[in-house]
Amino acid sequence: MIVTFYSYKGGVGRSMALANIADQLARSGMRVLMVDFDLEAPGLEHFFPIEHERVRGREGLLDLLLAFKYAMSVAASSADEGEEDAYRDLERYICSVYPRRSDGGRLDLLAAGLRQTDEQITRYGSELRRFDWQDFYYVWSGELFFEWLRRTCADQYDVVLVDSRTGVTELGGVCAYQLADAVVALCAPNLQNMEGTAWMVRHFLSPQVKAVRGDRPLQVLVVPSRVDQQDPGLLADFTERFARTFGQFTPPALDEAGLTFWELQVPYVPAYAFDEQVITDPGRTDDRRALVRAYDNLRNAIALLAPDRNPMAALRPTPGAVGREPVETRYDPTTRFATPDVSVSHSHTGRGAADQIRELLTLRGKLKVAEPVAGQRWNMGIRPAKVNLVLVSPPGELSLLQLSELDALAAVEAPVLPVLLPGITRVPEELRDYTCLDFSDGLDADRLLETVQAGLRQSKAKSTLTENADPAPYPGLMPFSESDAPVFFGRDELAAEVLNTLARHGTCAVIGESGSGKTSLVNAGVLPALRAGVLPGSELWPIVRVREDGRATELEAGLRSLADLPENSRKVVVVLDQFEELLTREPVGRSHPLDLLRTLMRAPDSAFLLLTVLRTDFLAQAHEHAASFMKHRVRVTPMSPEELRQAVEMPARYMGLQLEPGLTDRLLADVGGEPGALPLLQSALHNMWTRRSEGYLTHDGYLDMGGVQGSLAIAAEEWFYSLSEDDANRARELLLHLVNIGSDGEPLRRAVPTETINTMGATGLCEQLLQRRLLVTGYLTKSGQPQVQLAHQALVDSWPRLHAWILEAGSALRLRQRLSEAAADWMWSGHTPEGLLSERSQAAVESSITGRLMLGELEKDFVAASRADARRRRLAGRLTYIALFAVGLAVGTFGYYMPQGSLMTVLLGAGTAAAATLGGGWATRLSRRERRSLTL
Secondary structure: OEEEEEEOOOOOOHHHHHHHHHHHHHHOOOEEEEEEOOOOOOOHHHHOOOOHHHHHOOOOHHHHHHHHHHHHHHHHHOOOOOHHHHHHOHHHHOEEEEOOOOOOOEEEEEOOOOOOOHHHHHHHHHHHHHOOHHHHHHOOOHHHHHHHHHHHHHHHOOEEEEEOOOOHHHOOOHHHHHHOOEEEEEEOOOHHHHHHHHHHHHHHOOHHHHHHOOOOOOEEEEEEEEEOOOOHHHHHHHHHHHHHHHHHHOOHHHHHHOOOHHHHOEEOOHHHHHOOOOOOOHHHOOOOHHHHHHHHHHHHHHHHHOOOOOHHHHHOOOOOOOOOOOOOOOOOOOOOOOOOOEEEEOOHHHHHHHHHHHHHHHHHOOOOEOOOOOOOOHHHOOOOOOEEEEEEOOOOOOOHHHHHHHHHHHHOOOOEEEEEOOOOOOOOHHHOOOOOEEOOOOOOHHHHHHHHHHHHHHHHHHHOOOOOOOOOOOOOOOOOOHHHHHHOOOOHHHHHHHHHHHHHHOEEEEEEOOOOOHHHHHHHHHHHHHHOOOOOOHHHOOEEEOOOOOOHHHHHHHHHHHHOOOOOOOOEEEEEOOHHHHHOOOOEOOEOHHHHHHHHHHOOOOOEEEEEEEEHHHHHHHHHHOHHHHOOEEEOOOOOHHHHHHHHHHHHHHOOOEEOOOHHHHHHHHHOOOOOHHHHHHHHHHHHHHOOEOOEEOHHHHHHOOHHHHHHHHHHHHHHHOOOHHHHHHHHHHHHHOEEEOOOOOEEEOOEEHHHHHHOOOHHHHHHHHHOOOEEEEEOOOOOOEEEEEOOHHHHHHOHHHHHHHHHOHHHHHHHHHHHHHHHHHHHOOOOHHHOEOHHHHHHHHHHOOOOOOOOHHHHHHHHHHHHHHHHHHHHHHHHHHHHHHHHHHHHHHOOOOOHHHHHHHHHHHHHHHHHHHOOOHHHHHHOOOOEOOOO
16 A cells, blocks of 8 residues: 655644554554655655665665666667666665564665765755656656556565655655545634645545546545644634545545544644654654654544555544554654664774673673674664774774774764773874773783673663553453553454354353363453443443352352342453352352352343353363353463464563564473463563563563563462461472473473362362463373373473482382382282382382372372281281291190101191181282382
8 A cells, every 4th residue: 555645835743643653553463664755855764763875875766767767768769778677676765764673674775866975965965856757657667667666665564655746856746646545634713824735635536536547446535733732713614614625535435434634634733834743663662652643543544545455444543442542652763673782893903802802891891792793884774772882903903893883872862982902102193082991911800790780870761761551461460450451462362253153142151171271361352342332232241250269158148249230230241250260169058159150151142141151171071060151152262373373472562571582482382382372471581571681571581581481480489488488398299299200300390180189188279280280180091080280390390499409319219119110000900919019129218218209199099018028928927937836846745656648638628727817818929929110
């Protein structure tokens, strides 16, 4: 879409309006190109905090036009084959204002032309005066050029904004007739502006222009600009005249949205009349308030005119959203990274010292030092650092590159710290106005580091004054609340599914594993939509939350009060978050709060809409006790990669922040596809937000907190510190029960059935960990039993406290692991005695595990059965020896007098008597004396 910003005369704020709309669109993810077609008075670059010399030192629109004429002349003469295509390299004439961001947004400028030096300015003026637009059209196929430009821009950009006005360079109506899809005409309050603008608009919409455009539609927005608000009488008179003159030209799209041209007015703000800038510049937060609403409304109006297929259509205002203030930018959009701490400028003779200083600042000072980029200089787009060291090395003069860098630093008033290296006896002329660090007698590492850090403290003090009070756009490990709705992204489709289910059936159960984001979905996605009236009349419906931590009597009283509402009352939304808590509550007397809910839901034409939030590991209990609540379910599934990217980047943008390039990909790769990925992601983002720098979430901040692993370890340590001494001891036992030792000796997460947790008496601690998203739930694949496990392997790897416990209990953990495997084998074999432990293994369990690690119910039963088996075997052995001793004694006494056959009968009888004493299975037990050994 190409939009021409036009005015009958200058001085109406046209260029400033274009610059601010371009800024908003680029920060909304659009690919935007500005074209400075006001060739007689160029200078769009001045509205942005970029190096203006870099823009003026580059070829621009006039040079492109001349290149096209030259190409046509070459083509006509059939000389210099290939030169006729030189003008097609559009990138050669375009400057980057906002580099490409992770969301695809960028802002480029096709400036007026090359006009950096006096010679270039003279040539520019001369070429402009000689340029004949009529000749360009009729002799040099100018119409083909602009058609090529229009199509090329449409391929590379979402939006092109052209700055133009009546004058010599627009005699042919190029910007309006041929290029534009829409015209934004700015009109000041004086009579001459109004009459001239009215004539201009009528001409744009005339049949003649329509024919020239080949019936391509042209839409016009007339914007009252520089409107002084001081005199109510004059303002009322201008309002009436403006509506009478221009109301007839209102596009249908604005009529349908209920917008008029007058609502697009740009007020007169003297501060910006003297110093025109992009108002979202982070340095202008105090004096920007009067204009933000105007430009936001203008952006919305342009979006209403955009074709449905154009990305700008996504920015169309929703009902009630017109006029809201745009996001206040906290970062410098002309950059892609936060400013480095230190830069080092040096000549070729100082390269060794520069490397030594970089190593000192990086390793010892833990500072971010700007890396040198081959072939680039500061004045070619590299941003200065917070502290900029200029090294003076023998023979004592600055190199040409250093002089160029020093000029660039001075132009942006960047702090410069000259450093005199050993062997330097005097300060170069260019540095005499600066305070120098004199290391001519030898480099003092401590003093250098101390001086740099002092400079950084001053820089930080200035930059953090306005950041401390900002609310966090990421909730960390806690769920999103209703107040977090503006920063809740990535779940639009799922929220719509819940709303549709609720509207069709009057009830919806939102189910998902712990940490899947089901509570956040309801709190920040579904409920705000209901309050906003997404369902017919829902903005009037009361929303009643049944708290999971309330006593049953209080819940019952609250629900019974709803039953007293008049039959024809409005609908009431009842939210049962963490429904598993209500399921497990003991009934009071003969009734249970669920009984009242069932009664309400069975009533004909029930006025109650029931929204239930349930963990999947309680689904069986829910079907047993509240099956009617589970009929219509929406399962919270894992977010897609694109949804995760929205959840990472959009909250930052809403707050006017930005992530450094590549940080989103790095974060998502580190989080992985774990069941607890969402809370882990939010925890990492929250910790990165606390370490933000200049409006950026940075790679350095991510590394400083230890990455995803460090973020989770911080949360776990905070939880542990909140425990009592007794709970802390139980927490150690519980956490060690959730860890196994792998075959390579490395600790791994272990899934444990919730039934085992209950028998261990650790249910309360387990619930705390689930609430803090440090545990997640799931199901055992074989038995279908619900289970819990640590939310991420990072807890095992990177939480120092847990890691120390694992090292301390390493041999005991391995032994318990073997014990668990043996117990499982014994259970699946039908409790055969051969699967029980040997007495030696029992002793190992007693000495290494008992009292140090928790055992599950199966392990306890297994150990108890092994002990009982050992006692029976010892008893069997004793009785056998007694029986044999008795037989031997009898034989010794009477054997001499007895026949050999009778002696054998006596021996068999003794064995039979022992068997009768020990039970029928004694022979089997004695025939295989060895039991299972827990070898390590």
